[in-house]
Amino acid sequence: MRPILIRRALLQPQAQRVDVRIADGHYQAIGASVPALPDDQIIEADDLWLMPGVADPLTRLREPGQTHKTTIAREARAALARGITWLGMAPDTQPPIESRAVLELVDNRARSAGGAGVRAICAITRDQGLAELAGLQSAGAALAADVGTPIQDSGLLRRALLYAASVSMPVLLQPIDLSLQGDGVAHNGPVAARLGLAGIPVSAETVAVARIVLLAEESGAQVLIGPLSCADSLPLIAQAQARGVNVSAMVSTLQLSLNELDLYPFRAYLHLQPPLRTEGDREALLQAVRHGLISVLCSDHQPHDVDAQLAPFPETAVGASTLDAHLGLGLRLVQRGELGLAEFIERACLAPRRWLGLAAAAFTVGSPADCILLDPHRDVALTISTLLSGGRNSPFLGWRLPGQIRLAVRETQCWQPESAT
């Protein structure tokens, strides 16, 4: 990797003009004016924003076990090209990341992949019992998660949280009461009523949020709840936080960008859990992101192969492929004035790192380089041929999203558009 000298970029969110030289995966020089060295690749960045790379704390990378959908390597490379320098990988692979063996396999794949860094998130339970959280922690897991089909037995969940607290392992919990979700495939609202789709009531999430918040309180565990979909979940979390419970909240950029009306009629790739809810829910979630009640943004990326989605709506696989759109959706919200840039950077680039056990992305001389350079005035068109992820099920096909990436760097991994070098 040639040394790179970025000139006069607008460092965000400080809105400061800065020169940065990156060499050997580190920031070698940062200042108002850094002199060029003979070997430097110079990027004139007057029109460009310089930001920490996005850290996406919840993605499915399908390896091991479902590599017909995609692979760690493919997603890691796609991520970097989309401005995401770190991925948190959910443990519900086949087999799940509930043992050191699988964790090490994933780590090896991630290291040889290049592109974005991948942090494996381990499971909380194993075979109706507890996973070896301490062992997994020493093998590198910084976060444990219960997502997809979460634990329904309250007693087991309580013990798991007590144990996680004992070893100081933070925990990500997806709030779903499966008996209330039933065979629902869409929000239990006017759209589902009109289309004859089995509905998922709000209580499928709020009952689970209430349970999680109360058990977090009793156990003393550090808990991240999400991804959320309901406005009614927010007061439960706010009240718990006010009582001093160590609970935080997360939402996906997809939930902040669409609502149930986008389903009509039977639009493919929007069979989601949690489902898209009303516009009122979306606005409440956005407001919570603005004010920090929701402190973490994710993509909730769930890539699928083509066949998984070629069926009537209720029979399609759950989840949307959102890696390609994640950063763009965030910038779109910023452009529309629905979210401040500083808030977006904090929730999408900085806060997730703390949960994934990553070092803060500091712009200081000597720190590992971890940043993106983007043109906020140029759009990216998402089409079937421009998708980088292996997931074909993007609900954003045909959209133009702001923020063309001109450079993405994670230590010695570097991505630029082909035209650049």
Next chain:
Amino acid sequence: MPSLQLSDEGRLRHLLSIDGLPRERIVQLLDRAEALRVAAERGHLKLPILRGRTVVNLFFEDSTRTRTTFQLAAERLSADVVNLDVARSSTSKGESLLDTLATLAAMRCDLFVVRHPQSGAAHFIASHAPAGISVLNAGDGRNAHPTQALLDVYTIRRHKGPDFSGLKVTVVGDVLHSRVARSNLQALAALGVGELRVVGPRTLVPEHLDELGVQRHDRLDDGLADADVVIMLRLQKERMRGALLPSEGEFYRLYGLTRERLARAKPDCIVMHPGPINRGVEIESEVADGPQSVILEQVGNGLYIRMAVMAQILGDQVLDSEREGQSA
């Protein structure tokens, strides 16, 4: 959002749902059905309208009744009919839904009449159908059953006249799982019905029907007061999963249409049911067989409606042949 059902020139290419079908289209289909009925009453039972065309009944769900009606409708229009019983076809051997379709399309079939257990199935098939192939939704999950709604409003029109604005229509039963109910409510709303009411236990009636201007009632007596039309729905055991009702007996006690209950409606209220009826569960035999019941007439009307829809979808060039049939 452009309608999948209408071609660029505004022709009816598919019939997937009443939702999104303009009022004029609905009336046009009712008028066409009426013309076909008149032709039949004059002895023109079989018309050459669809000669040379192939209609495929693609039923992923058991239904001898409905399939027979569609088959008869197609044959009365002189079409060739193919019945694909999916349980025995290669689809059950794992061939994907779209592959089944592509195979049939390769054999130059013009119209697929599809019944499927999942909501959105007809829409899915239509959105992948090659040019020149049309889809007629014979019922998809709980979503839609447009020809049933058309024959129901046609039946109402024959008894109450074309102006629905003064009518009070009550739908009773398992609306949540009923594609018949959904399509009927949409058709009645499109035709400007005066008052739309839905009666049933809250476990079987969706909350969000206000879009269509529907009033919900927990009690049958309230819902039947001064009604002009009552549509009873079958209690669909196969669609109910889990505890939605304690028993059929309790349902009958609360929502069964007995003579006594029917007396709350107007004296000339007509009693409808999409069939097959569960005697003693949603309706008393004496009511089902009584003077206010139009249940059997609905079945007959269904034939003309289905003929009208097929004729409409497969081409307007048929109009001339029909007119010949009428005047002869």
